[in-house]
Amino acid sequence: MSTSPQGVAILGSTGSIGTTAxxxxxxxxxxxxVRALTAFSNVALLGEQVALVRPxxxxxxxxxxEPRLEWACGTGCxxxxxxxxxxxxxxxxxxxxxxxxxxxxxxxAGKRVALANKETLVxxxxxxxxxxxxxxxxxxxxxxxHSAILQCLSGRSATDVRRLILTASGGPFRAWSRERVAxxxxxxxxxxxxxxMGRKISIDSATLANKALEVIEAHFLxxxxxxxxxxxxxxxxxxxxxxxxxxxxxxAQLGFPSMELPVLYALTHPxxxxxxxxxxxxxxxxxxxxxxxxxxxxxxxxxxxxAAGRRAGAAPAVFNAANEQAVALFLEGRIAFGDIPRAIxxxxxxxxxxxxxxxxxxxxxxxxARRFVKELFRC
Amino acid sequence: MSTSPQGVAILGSTGSIGTTAxxxxxxxxxxxxVRALTAFSNVALLGEQVALVRPxxxxxxxxxxEPRLEWACGTGCxxxxxxxxxxxxxxxxxxxxxxxxxxxxxxxAGKRVALANKETLVxxxxxxxxxxxxxxxxxxxxxxxHSAILQCLSGRSATDVRRLILTASGGPFRAWSRERVAxxxxxxxxxxxxxxMGRKISIDSATLANKALEVIEAHFLxxxxxxxxxxxxxxxxxxxxxxxxxxxxxxAQLGFPSMELPVLYALTHPxxxxxxxxxxxxxxxxxxxxxxxxxxxxxxxxxxxxAAGRRAGAAPAVFNAANEQAVALFLEGRIAFGDIPRAIxxxxxxxxxxxxxxxxxxxxxxxxARRFVKELFRC
Numbered sequence: 223m224s225t226s227p228q229g230v231a232i233l234g235s236t237g238s239i240g241t242t243a244x245x246x247x248x249x250x251x252x253x254x255x256v257r258a259l260t261a262f263s264n265v266a267l268l269g270e271q272v273a274l275v276r277p278x279x280x281x282x283x284x285x286x287x288e289p290r291l292e293w294a295c296g297t298g299c300x301x302x303x304x305x306x307x308x309x310x311x312x313x314x315x316x317x318x319x320x321x322x323x324x325x326x327x328x329x330x331a332g333k334r335v336a337l338a339n340k341e342t343l344v345x346x347x348x349x350x351x352x353x354x355x356x357x358x359x360x361x362x363x364x365x366x367x368h369s370a371i372l373q374c375l376s377g378r379s380a381t382d383v384r385r386l387i388l389t390a391s392g393g394p395f396r397a398w399s400r401e402r403v404a405x406x407x408x409x410x411x412x413x414x415x416x417x418x419m420g421r422k423i424s425i426d427s428a429t430l431a432n433k434a435l436e437v438i439e440a441h442f443l444x445x446x447x448x449x450x451x452x453x454x455x456x457x458x459x460x461x462x463x464x465x466x467x468x469x470x471x472x473x474a475q476l477g478f479p480s481m482e483l484p485v486l487y488a489l490t491h492p493x494x495x496x497x498x499x500x501x502x503x504x505x506x507x508x509x510x511x512x513x514x515x516x517x518x519x520x521x522x523x524x525x526x527x528x529a530a531g532r533r534a535g536a537a538p539a540v541f542n543a544a545n546e547q548a549v550a551l552f553l554e555g556r557i558a559f560g561d562i563p564r565a566i567x568x569x570x571x572x573x574x575x576x577x578x579x580x581x582x583x584x585x586x587x588x589x590x591a592r593r594f595v596k597e598l599f600r601c
Numbered sequence: 602m603s604t605s606p607q608g609v610a611i612l613g614s615t616g617s618i619g620t621t622a623x624x625x626x627x628x629x630x631x632x633x634x635v636r637a638l639t640a641f642s643n644v645a646l647l648g649e650q651v652a653l654v655r656p657x658x659x660x661x662x663x664x665x666x667e668p669r670l671e672w673a674c675g676t677g678c679x680x681x682x683x684x685x686x687x688x689x690x691x692x693x694x695x696x697x698x699x700x701x702x703x704x705x706x707x708x709x710a711g712k713r714v715a716l717a718n719k720e721t722l723v724x725x726x727x728x729x730x731x732x733x734x735x736x737x738x739x740x741x742x743x744x745x746x747h748s749a750i751l752q753c754l755s756g757r758s759a760t761d762v763r764r765l766i767l768t769a770s771g772g773p774f775r776a777w778s779r780e781r782v783a784x785x786x787x788x789x790x791x792x793x794x795x796x797x798m799g800r801k802i803s804i805d806s807a808t809l810a811n812k813a814l815e816v817i818e819a820h821f822l823x824x825x826x827x828x829x830x831x832x833x834x835x836x837x838x839x840x841x842x843x844x845x846x847x848x849x850x851x852x853a854q855l856g857f858p859s860m861e862l863p864v865l866y867a868l869t870h871p872x873x874x875x876x877x878x879x880x881x882x883x884x885x886x887x888x889x890x891x892x893x894x895x896x897x898x899x900x901x902x903x904x905x906x907x908a909a910g911r912r913a914g915a916a917p918a919v920f921n922a923a924n925e926q927a928v929a930l931f932l933e934g935r936i937a938f939g940d941i942p943r944a945i946x947x948x949x950x951x952x953x954x955x956x957x958x959x960x961x962x963x964x965x966x967x968x969x970a971r972r973f974v975k976e977l978f979r980c
Contacts, residue, residue, distance in 0.1 A: 373850060376755035382873050387884065454884050461884075464855070469869070470862050470879035471752060476843070476851040483849050490848070494761050500849035505766065505833050505840075510889035 227251070229308045230489070231258035231279070233300050233324050234315035236267040238420045239338040239364060242481045243313045244271060246489075246499060254311070254489060258303035262316075279303055283320070300324035305331045311489060313364070314339045317422055318546055319588050322346055326581070329359025336488035338364040340435045341546075345539040345584050347442030362488040363443055367436050369484035370462035370475035371444060377492065378467070380445040387464040388436055389456040390516065391416050393428040396457060400520040404560030408553055416459035416479045425549045429562050430516070434527020438538050441531055448532050453524065455514040477503060522563040530570055536578025536587035537570060543591035544569030557599050565595045606630070608687045609868070610637035610658070612679050612703050613694035615646040617799045618717040618743060621860045622692045623650060625868075625878060633690070633868060637682035641695075658682055662699070679703035684710045690868060692743070693718045696801055697925060698967050701725055705960070708738025715867035717743040719814045720925075724918040724963050726821030740822065741867040746815050747822055748863035749841035749854035756871065757846070759824040766843035767815055768835035769895065770795050772807040775836060779899040783939030787931065790938055795838035795858045804928045808941050809895070813906020817917050820910060827911050832903065834893040856882060901942040909949055915957025915966035916949060922970035923948030936978050944974045 230247060234240045240261075247254050260281030261268040272280055281299025294302055297320055304312045304324040312328040313336045314321050321339030326346075328335045330353050337343070343350060343361070354360060363369055367388045375383070394413045395403045411428040412421060419427070426432035437451050454464075459479040466472045477483060482499035518525050523545065530541035548565035551557045557565070569591045576590065577583040609626060613619045619640075626633050639660030640647040651659055660678025673681055676699055683691045683703040691707040692715045693700050700718030705725075707714045709732050716722070722729055722740070733739060742748055746767045754762070773792045774782045790807040791800060798806070805811035816830050833843075838858040845851045856862060861878035897904050902924065909920035927944035930936045936944070948970045955969065956962040 373852060378873070385881075387882075456884070461853075464882070464884065466882050467873050468875040469865055469873045470856065470876055470882075471866065471873070472855045472882045473752060474840075474853045474855055476853055477849065486848055487850065494757070494846050494848045494850070496847040497849055502764075503766075503843070503845050503849075503851045505835070505843065505892035506894055509892040512890075513884035513888040515885055 227253055227255040228310045229257040229306070230254050230311045230313060231260075231303045231306060231309040232256065232313045232315065233260045233303060233321065234262065234317065234338075235259040235271055236261040236264040237315055237317065238418070239315035239481060239485065240313070243315065243336075243485045244275070246482050246486045246497075247275075249497060249499065250486070250489075250495065253495065257308045258306055260299050260303050278308060279306055297323075301327040304328035304333065304335075309333065311336060313485070313488075314342065315364070317420060319345060319543065323581075325350060325361070326353050329354045329361065330357035332358040335359065335361050336364050336485065337361050340365070340439060341542055343439045343442045344435050344542045345588065346581065347438070347538070349581060349584075351442065361443065362491050363439070364481070364484050364488045365436060365439070366479070366481065366484050367463045368440060368443055369487055371440065371465055372491065373475045373487065374463070374465035374473035375444070382467050383444070383446060383450070383465060384468050384470075385450050385452060385466040386440055386444065386446060387452045387454055387466065388433065388440060389459070389461050389463050390430065390433045390453050391427065391459045392455040392457055392514070392516075393430065395428055396455060403520065404558065406559040408555065411552075411559060415457065421553060422546070422549055425552060425562075426545070428559070429523040429545075430521040431523035431527060431545045431562070431566070433516075434524045434531070435542065437528050438531040448528060453516050455516050456511065457514070458508060458511055460508045460511055523566055526563060526566050526570060530574060533574060534578075536576045536584060537574040539578055539584045539587045540569055540573050540576070540591040541566060543588040544595050547592040547595040551595070551599060551601055556601055561599065565598055568598055569594050606632055606634040607689045608636040608685070609633050609690045609692060610639075610682045610685060610688040611635065611692045611694065612639045612682060612700065613641065613696065613717075614638040614650055615640040615643035616694055616696065617797070618694035618860060618864065619692070622694065622715075622864045623654070625861050625865045625876070626654075628876060628878065629865070629868075629874065632874065636687045637685055639678050639682050657687060658685055680706040683707035683712065688712065690715060692864070692867075693721065694743070696799060698724060698922065702960075704729060704740070705732050708733045708740065709736035711737040714738065714740050715743050715864065716740050719744070719818060720921055722818045722821045723814050723921045724967065725960065726817070726917070728960060728963075730821060741870050742818070742822055743860070743863050743867045744815060744818070745858070745860065745863050746842045747819060748866055750819065750823060750844055751870065752854045752866065753842070753844035753852035754823070761846050762823070762825060762829070762844060763847050763849075764829050764831060764845040765819055765823065765825060766831045766833055766845065767812065767819060768838070768840050768842050769809065769812045769832050770806065770838045771834040771836055771893070772809065774807055775834060782899065783937065785938040787934065790931075794836065800932060801925070801928055804931060804941075805924070807938070808902040808924075809900040810902035810906060810924045810941070810945070813903045813910070814921065816907050817910040827907060832895050834895050835890065836893070837887060837890055839887045839890055902945055905942060905945050905949060909953060912953060913957075915955045915963060916953040918957060918963045918966045919948055919952050919955070919970040920945060922967040923974050926971040926974040930974070930978060930980055935980055940978065944977055947977055948973050
């Protein structure tokens, strides 16, 4: 245990993961001190949080009329918060591609990044890995699946692993017919059966695009080829993922579906600290645990995403950007649910092969894919 | 990885665990060399094994007319094999109290004991722990439940653990009425639903005495109080046990019910080596996984055993000996299934408080309890 508290920055403090992280950190003030908070646009909640934890840095990405000149504003505040001297752990809970630069800045500055921003590794896995090597920083996943895998690995390397098996709840449409899924409404798609999450990720869970993003993340986090990463549907969301080792042993991490534990573990890894944030585990209450095959043909976003991961280069960034844009259009009521995978497929066909070797090239690929999707639906 | 193969002694090589261990070792001759084999009485199979692996020491515990004078014979051969210079790992797969002295000798000589002999820790946990400290030896469990816990711990200590949850198949009488269980036949009691094992342990699984022995073993192996060790019924025997950590995270080790993996892991721990002994894990095939409360009132041996563990001293040895004797009488058709827990309870009432502070005292307690059970049924 360290003697003085570690400084923590929370990027995206007003979102679902950010508020969970603050709750967890308030229980462990002996170990952690919140030094920086940034939010996208929720000034009211951010103000409350500032009053509560009194950070030394506050950032607001989208600023309007608020005359808060002592606050850093604009996208740059994410990078600024991530690089601060008084911060050693950066909780990156920003949604979307904006989180990437903050991650890169943090690992280059030698920080630990507790990463909830999926786009970081999906868009730019190789760049992020290089930046970690350069700056001595590290990425610790906050996603429940990747946290489970990290815990199952317990310091073992990829050479000890035969397969990762990521669990997927299957989302709200797990048992729906393909035809019915194609016409699902926004309200239906937001009804996640086991997790309460933000809107974007809830839609991604319904299309299974979220699981594709997680497969790509797992590839970069744990250094395993796509052949060795599988997905199984597990409607109860109790088993957060499996690792099968080379000797045939299978480890799993389980628990009540709550993000508190993955957030806490990302802060303390490889240590564990006593915490009562999740209810005691009761296998009887959680019984039965069931597992099903993924309906790949009926949820094409998953297969498209994994194919983009295998294709590498800018393809994962194009997958991600096309998905992000299509989900935004779906949430605005401008396209149908079934249009989301269609948009992704078309964007990958048109632009999946563009250059992805630099941060700038990936930014271009991201913009091109978004524009392509908007034009596809004349939005 | 070590450069020259490690010498291995298998005590109880012709039994269920012993033959499994030989099969596993034959796949890993680059790492391990079998130096010593001992069997109880199965000379024919032992002879085959000797021809196969050509050990430098062979022991036979119960010897009759066989003029095999180059073999060490009698109980002493176990200790002799366990102490040999060319042996660094002792697989103790002996059934019953006879395994204890071999374990003590091995750990005093600084060896690793891959322990399948439950009686070692149940009878003499504190003595074995002291002998490990003295001689620098170590105990690595071979039981699937304890192997699972060891794997879940991954080097973490008891202070990181909130609870152990041992899984129990529930045995062949899991869903039987109490009345029907009391009159179960030998053939019925030997029909274990998920594991193929020796006769003694199969009966112990039917009474749940086996789970009591495992709770006591877990107490000594992992240094946790009995309040922090729970049992849950899991009929599929796929989850081999759970560990709940102080931060609320729960780890489990899973797999097809096979002893090959626990045997291999006991040899290689903390390393893992590639092995194809168990079929690939398929959660879908194993679905659903169910968990139920233990019927403590209907399977009194479990509660009696845990109470004996808490009472400590000679009580666990008396529990074990009374159970062993009662199971033998049941297998001989001389007492009813329901008489087994009755015998245990009576033996603990009469002799549970005798001295258990030395090896000799424990031997006396063992003998007294056996004699008591025989007299109880006038056998």
